[in-house]
Amino acid sequence: MDERFTGSFTQQEPIPDDGIAAAVEVMRHGRLHRYNLAGDEKGEAALLEQDFAAFTGAKYCLAVTSGGYAMACALRAVGVAPGDKVLSNAFTLAPVPGAIANVGAVPVFVEVTEGLVLDLDDLRAKIAESGARYLLLSHMRGHICDMDALMAICDGAGVTVIEDCAHTMGAAWDGVPSGRHGKAACYSTQTYKHMNSGEGGFLITDDADVMARAVMLSGSYMLFGRHLAAPGPEAFADARYETPNMSGRMDNLRAAILRSQLPRLAEQCARWNERYFEIENGLRDTPGLTVIERPDRETPVGSSIQFLLRDWSADDVLAVVSRCAERGVELKWFGAAEPVAFTSRYDSWRYAKPQHLPATDRVLAGLMDMRIPLTFSREDCALIASIIRQEVTRQFQSVSAAV
Ligand SMILES: *Cc1c(COP(=O)(O)O)cnc(C)c1O
Helix, strand or coil, X not given: CXXXXXXXXXXXXXXXXXXXXXXXXXXXXXXXXXCCCCCCCCCHXXXXXXXXXXXXXXXXXXXECCXXXXXXXXXXXXXXXXXXXXXXXXXXXXXXXXXXXXXXXEEEEECECCCCCECHHHHHHHHHHHCCCEEEEECHHHCXXXXXXXXHHHHHHCCEEXXXXXCCCCCEECCXXXXXXXXXXXXXXXXXXXXXXXXXXXXXXXXXXXXXXXXXXXXXXXXXXXXXXXXXXXXXXXXXXXXXXXXXXXXXXXXXXXXXXXHHHHHHHHHHHHHHHHHHXXXXXXXXXXXXXXXXXXXXXXXEEEEECCCCCHHXXXXXXXXXXXXXXXXXXXXXXXXXXXXXXXXXXXXXXXXXXXXXXXXXXXXEEEECXXXXXXXXXXXXXXXXXXXXXXXXXXXXXXX
């Protein structure tokens, strides 16, 4: 009898008790709107921004309604105008090109490597070819490219970098927290990311003008003085008149839930990595399967895992997906012709101009993806790895035998 896994790939841990208590407190006093403050009360949203700025080391932080909102807000705040070209990874999630479309800009996709990071040679070529002056860099599924090399290229070409850190909250490159290389960085606190408020996001930057515009965009009215992680009133002298209000504020209820999670984030990241490397070890040296090697300079957060079935046929990939599913292991395939659930390919974002990215196509054709919720034990992870290993081996050997 083949062993089966019975856990849920979509079940996250509960909100910590002190977070529940803080949320109940906000509901009891009823001041859920971030600017609805009594006396000298600071408010959970403003305090959360202060906490998250300190966590990343950024000067300024703004909490907003989602990661996607944070990205569109950051693009607008750094000056992206309708019709501008914005470079981005060809392998990413739909909200990334969506944020570019949100500001009326035009996505220009850059190839990714087999390490699932931006291809820096293609980045150089695409900068030259397109004349784009902005890069929305997605650390997709937590894979971080050589940030020193990337910043050298972008600084040299006058390209402004916005980082999408939806999967790298708590991660680092060469000891520098992810999100601290570019002009601004965006995070998500949606349920499947590293902190969970259902929906939510952050934007961080050291640039006072960018943050002043972002705060106005998020819908601060003339109440920006109530922020604790924003620049002083002088930075708002022009922004208060020139920046449209595009409401996307964080409320005190979600902020209360998040404030309880932030002090635990580093420990949670360590727990993710225990599980990640348990699975990675179990998959290593499986015939036909390529593990994604993590660079020495990267401090990852393994909240999901990817591997390649390099140059496999679609039928063989689908056979593995369906047999793993029968045994309770949910693999996502980024190479599917039709977008499914959260996964889609760049060619399914048809509002963008059709582009041909052969290296990325080859990677996506064999790219498997799996979430690692913290509700899984290490024993669960070992079992999951052994199921994948058996099914990949079985399929690979049956194909090799037939040739
Ligand atoms: C989830 C996600 C986002 C956006 O986050 P939302 O809060 O859902 O808008 C952005 N980029 C990547 C890579 C993501 O996975």
